[in-house]
Amino acid sequence: MTISLTVSAEVIDRVGLQEAAEFQARVTTFECVECGTAGDVRTGRAVVVLRASPGLSHLGVAHHRCADSQVREYEQGDLALAASTDLIPRAIALPGVQGIRPALLLAYEEQITITADGVPYDVTNLLVAEGLHRLPSLGKVPPASPGWSIHLGPHGDLRVNSPDRPFLTAGEVLAPPAWRALVEPVGKVALFVGSLRRDVLYAEHPPLAAYGRAMKTGSLVAGTVAILLPQARGLG
Ligand SMILES: [Zn+2]
Known part of the structure; x- marks a missing residue:
């Protein structure tokens, strides 16, 4: 089984190697944080996107065609659980x-x-x-x-x-x-x-x-x- 989920050094610096590796290991299907459609790391390349705010951060997955693996910064409160x-x-x-x-x-x-x-x-x-x-x-x-x-x-x-x-x-x-x-x-x-x-x-x-x-x-x-x-x- 080929799994291609890229995590950039920038993301690893923020969440730590262990957290990044565990996330990588458990993601199979995902909803792309960029385009909102479904994806599957077993059938196509994907990247990890960390959305970070001062209070809370979310690790998400995007299609390789939609984004690079990166950290995106948000203002305090913008990432509250909805x-x-x-x-x-x-x-x-x-x-x-x-x-x-x-x-x-x-x-x-x-x-x-x-x-x-x-x-x-x-x-x-x-x-x-x-x-x-x-x-x-x-x-x-x-x-x-x-x-x-x-x-x-x-x-x-x-x-x-x-x-x-x-x-x-x-x-x-x-x-x-x-x-x-x-x-x-x-x-x-x-x-x-x-x-x-x-x-x-x-x-x-x-x-x-x-x-x-x-x-x-x-x-x-x-x-x-x-x-x-x-x-x-x-x-x-
Ligand atoms: Zn996408």
Whole structure:
């Protein structure tokens, strides 16, 4: 297998040789940071682009034809994680001992982000601080996460809020009728949030085994969250 992913000395100077080598080793498919279309390092040449700001930096990949491997500087705050635009939502059903359970997955494409002091930035640490939980497997029912809420609108549109901020706003995802039928009797959902490899994130059918591995490695965290239904009473 030929893999051609070029990392310039300029990028290595900033992230360190080990981080650069690990990134190089794990990237296969990517979304080009320059043109936005898909690429694959196994079938074409690609380059690593570090977008750096005083607070946070992102390692990304571009087609060789689109850019050189380089560091691009941004102003403070320009690279903040954009939850509402980068999160891919998915309404799923999990098999369990007591039957099928409804779950909602909100995931980012896996990427490396490095803070100003050279420490990799861990989104899941933030999510745990906001009340979600690390769990060893997908089969465990997650503990409750008070303060998080999921609103199901009359047309199946979903909104998700953490105690601190809106996570998913109306119109980004419509829950399918079969999922709504699972949710309505139980009034709660297992919510999974974190980062996934691109092929897992966009898989045609939800790859539950891959989600389970992401739970085990800590890149997905979870919580049981009450769902507010369109006709629910006593929402005061
Ligand atoms: Zn490109």
